Amino acid sequence: MEPRTALAGPDGPRGRAVAPLVELRNISKHFGAGETRVDALRDVSLDLHPGEVIGLLGPSGSGKTTLLNVIGCIVEPSSGWMRLDGETVYDEKWLRHDLRALRLEKIGFIFQFHNLLPFLDSTDNVAIVLDMARVERGAARARAVELLDYLEVGNRRNAFPASLSGGEAQRVAIARALANRPRIILADEPTAALDSQRAGIVMDLLRKVARDQDAAVIAVTHDEKIYNRFDRILTLRDGRLDGEEREIR
Amino acid sequence: MNLALRDIRHNLGRFLLTCVGLSLLLAVVLSMIGIYRGLVADALTLARAPGADIWVVESGTRGPFAEASRIPGDTREQIARLAGVAVAGSVTFQSIETFHRARKLRLQIVGYEPGRPGGPAEIAGGRMIARSHFEIVADQRTGLALGERLRLGRDEFTVVGLTRNMVSSGGDAIIYMTLLDSQALQFELAPPAARREKARGAAGGGIDTVNAVLARVAPNASAIEVAEAARRWKHLSAMTQGEQETILTRSVVEKARQQIGLFTSILLLVSTVIIALIIYTMTMDKLKEIATLKLIGAPDRRIVALILQQALAMGAIGFGFGAMLIVSVKDYFPRRVLLQPEDGLMLAAAVILVCVLASGLGVRLALKVDPATALGS
Ligand SMILES: Nc1ncnc2c1ncn2[C@@H]1O[C@H](COP(=O)(O)OP(=O)(O)OP(=O)(O)O)[C@@H](O)[C@H]1O
Numbered sequence A: 001m002e003p004r005t006a007l008a009g010p011d012g013p014r015g016r017a018v019a020p021l022v023e024l025r026n027i028s029k030h031f032g033a034g035e036t037r038v039d040a041l042r043d044v045s046l047d048l049h050p051g052e053v054i055g056l057l058g059p060s061g062s063g064k065t066t067l068l069n070v071i072g073c074i075v076e077p078s079s080g081w082m083r084l085d086g087e088t089v090y091d092e093k094w095l096r097h098d099l100r101a102l103r104l105e106k107i108g109f110i111f112q113f114h115n116l117l118p119f120l121d122s123t124d125n126v127a128i129v130l131d132m133a134r135v136e137r138g139a140a141r142a143r144a145v146e147l148l149d150y151l152e153v154g155n156r157r158n159a160f161p162a163s164l165s166g167g168e169a170q171r172v173a174i175a176r177a178l179a180n181r182p183r184i185i186l187a188d189e190p191t192a193a194l195d196s197q198r199a200g201i202v203m204d205l206l207r208k209v210a211r212d213q214d215a216a217v218i219a220v221t222h223d224e225k226i227y228n229r230f231d232r233i234l235t236l237r238d239g240r241l242d243g244e245e246r247e248i249r
Numbered sequence B: 001m002n003l004a005l006r007d008i009r010h011n012l013g014r015f016l017l018t019c020v021g022l023s024l025l026l027a028v029v030l031s032m033i034g035i036y037r038g039l040v041a042d043a044l045t046l047a048r049a050p051g052a053d054i055w056v057v058e059s060g061t062r063g064p065f066a067e068a069s070r071i072p073g074d075t076r077e078q079i080a081r082l083a084g085v086a087v088a089g090s091v092t093f094q095s096i097e098t099f100h101r102a103r104k105l106r107l108q109i110v111g112y113e114p115g116r117p118g119g120p121a122e123i124a125g126g127r128m129i130a131r132s133h134f135e136i137v138a139d140q141r142t143g144l145a146l147g148e149r150l151r152l153g154r155d156e157f158t159v160v161g162l163t164r165n166m167v168s169s170g171g172d173a174i175i176y177m178t179l180l181d182s183q184a185l186q187f188e189l190a191p192p193a194a195r196r197e198k199a200r201g202a203a204g205g206g207i208d209t210v211n212a213v214l215a216r217v218a219p220n221a222s223a224i225e226v227a228e229a230a231r232r233w234k235h236l237s238a239m240t241q242g243e244q245e246t247i248l249t250r251s252v253v254e255k256a257r258q259q260i261g262l263f264t265s266i267l268l269l270v271s272t273v274i275i276a277l278i279i280y281t282m283t284m285d286k287l288k289e290i291a292t293l294k295l296i297g298a299p300d301r302r303i304v305a306l307i308l309q310q311a312l313a314m315g316a317i318g319f320g321f322g323a324m325l326i327v328s329v330k331d332y333f334p335r336r337v338l339l340q341p342e343d344g345l346m347l348a349a350a351v352i353l354v355c356v357l358a359s360g361l362g363v364r365l366a367l368k369v370d371p372a373t374a375l376g377s
């Protein structure tokens, strides 16, 4: 598969005419019940479009991680409706049973801490995603090396995670998130473990990926210095999306 | 991509160390089972060697191993005349302690009539006794070599043959000699007072007493009926080979057997718990990786395989090393360690079962792991 080109031209990824990659309507999520009930998400509706890089802000406990988990089909919403890449996956209940296969197919994750598998070298940490998708080993490793080069950590392809610097590890993790060419990339504080210079580099990489793969990126961040790297910023407060969404560009 | 193998390779030292620990544990378990089997087998070798069907002993006793038994030397002829008896032979048994080449030797001496039941079942080296005096067949455990001379009482005996693994129920190595030599030795080694009595022919028919008479029955005769017939003599008692073996395992070594049996069971239980714990913690150590795997879309099959393969590899390597270890050291044990392939297979099966069950516990937990635990902090 060749990287898709953005439909809306080189500069503006806002192909509003194009169907959104992620559509959430009135998604709510609460944990527990009665006294201990926590409403992590209340009536969240949003659209993410191909090529967009979106920042997700909000105080601690406002539901940012929960929102990513819902979009990533890791946490089941309590109510609402959700469509990913044109497929309705949740409508008051999961409509697909093989959520893991769905994740493998459509979604790439970047974690706050890189979460690389300590017993695999950089190349295999990326290739494993393709291995899961039954890609033949040689091809999987070739693609992994290609991605590592793309993210400028090709020189560390045989290193194990323990010997990688924070920034290198994060870039390997991004390569892993991109391995199966997902069109939805979820990143939970991807730059929290990095200094601001490296954080900027990682954000530029995500932008590049969004453009090259025509993907939607949503990244949780607390880092004000990188706000200007986003197309839009959404703010969560007490599980609710703030009305005003800031258009950065 | 085999994740189990990759993880093992990455933590090879730790994995091997755990395997070594496990193999030591399993070696101990195997040796205990071997000691148990050896004890039972040893108890029976002396009784099984002659290949008898019937043991005729002094009436009112369960001799000659569980209790002392003395019967007149001519009993053999009476028994041989019984219908259904093919061949009979007199035997004596006595334990002695002697010094040979500055080494203490505890011996079980068996006197038998060459050509009749009572001698060694097979010879591992040299030959059977051919002359009527001063030749012995010794077990290898005595440390004696072919042609070596051994002084017992007033006489010197020459080792003409060797047996293997012939010991008494107490673990003493066996020496075979002719009945006549053994009777003379019994007389010489008896306390002086008893000796004087015997010489006068007072107690039990003088010097010509034996401890038991062994008989083999004719192919179509019933051992039970022949034993029945032998019991009609007031001064005799008789039992079949099966009864004799039961007495040996049930009475003679019963306590030791129970003791070792119980200890072996406890050891098995402890090992089960230890193996289960090792495998379980091994899985627990990987929960974060498992959560990550689930998050990136790994099917349960891959996660189960990761855990199960490692557990099985550990069990197999541990068992393999353990078995090799015990096989190479078993001959240095003072008493026989009898390793039976079926016991090994049983233990291997048990180890694999424990590994599977323990990793099953881990897998259950691993599959319940919320992939979200890998996300965020
Ligand atoms: N599995 C869970 N069970 C119960 N409550 C939960 C669970 N996950 C999240 N919550 C609650 O939901 C609310 C939102 O949590 P969430 O992790 O989404 O916040 P966040 O915005 O990511 O915070 P932070 O910036 O600290 O990471 C919090 O009050 C949290 O305690």
Ligand SMILES: [Mg+2]
Pocket: A064, A065, A066, A188, B376, B377
């Ligand atoms: Mg969070």
